[in-house]
Amino acid sequence: MAENEVYQYSIISALMDGVASHGTPISRVLEHGNHGLGTFRNMVGEMIVIDGTVYQMKSDGTVVLIGDPAETITPFATITRFRATTNTQAAITSKKDLSALLTRLFPAARNHFLAIRMDGVFKSINVRTAGGQLAPRERLPAVADRQTVHTFRGVKGTIIGFRSPDYIMGINVAGDHLHFIDEERKEGGHILAFETEGDVEVQVSQLSKFHVELPTEDEEFNEAALVKDEEGIAAVEG
Template structure:
């Protein structure tokens, strides 16, 4: 794939329906991108792809480096990231980030954005999911047992996407962000954050979206895949 095109495997609605026992090797996903988010088989932990490396952010907030050849993902979104706009900014939270992105890309309402932020964060609150307790357990129930962690004065990287409203249920509409510390030891799905002064911000606007659905997966084939906008917003924070 070319730079700044979105590749996605499966649907967020499939995770909501508990479709997470199978998937595709992460190595296949990495063939399409070096920057992204996702989860792992049975929704065990959060995935971040940064600089082409894959990390699993576990329930206790710790992070392990993942061998993409040996690991399966039931859902992931990646791009071959090349920032088309770079700036330095102090960001006081998700609302402030939303306003910054809208100001920098005023015509992006119906397009995708890839986001990367590098620097020191005054405070980051994030969650990590521990995984399914039974096959087909939905994402709402999985995330009801999620652990929340707060770090202060942490240097690291935020990776994420802004997806347009019309893809809710296919992906997560709005800003979806994961954090990993500079030493690659801590991280998770961001609930709230604030930078400590200015950080480096890189963004690209994307108009090409590639979706691959699971095949030979009975869970996916029988799932209702109804859009649960309220549930998605609840689990994604």
């Protein structure tokens, strides 16, 4: 796939309905990019793809390098072959502050995707990690009720993510969806809140091509209601 195109496997409404027992090998996802996020089979932990390398961030606080992506399954992932079209330095006090910065940088991208990367030192980062399903088809809201929250302070690392337009809610997560991993690849998770320690490097690209692959030969996906639950998705994704 060309640079700055979005590839997505499955849809967020499927995770909401607990469709996570099967999926696709992460190696297939990596054919489409080097910058992304998602989850793992049975929603065990958070996925971050940074410079083409995949890490699993678990609820016990550990981070695992996925050494064999062909043997590891994801039920949901979003990825791009990232090439920044805008690069700036900025001090950011919150997710809301980041949202305002992105809107200033890309005023004509309201209905497009943005791929985001930030590198630097963060004064504080509040993340959550999901422990996984306790039974097949357990819905994402139930899994999220058992999520573990961690706060890191004065940590150097990288934020990877996407901004998705409002109309995509239910297919993906509308708004800014961000994951963090520290420089030593030992800590990370799905970002709930953050503040930088002074300026960090902010790299962004605008994306206009969006490719979705739906699961096949998957009984869970075939039987899922896939009813859009905007409030539920917003609640579990923070």
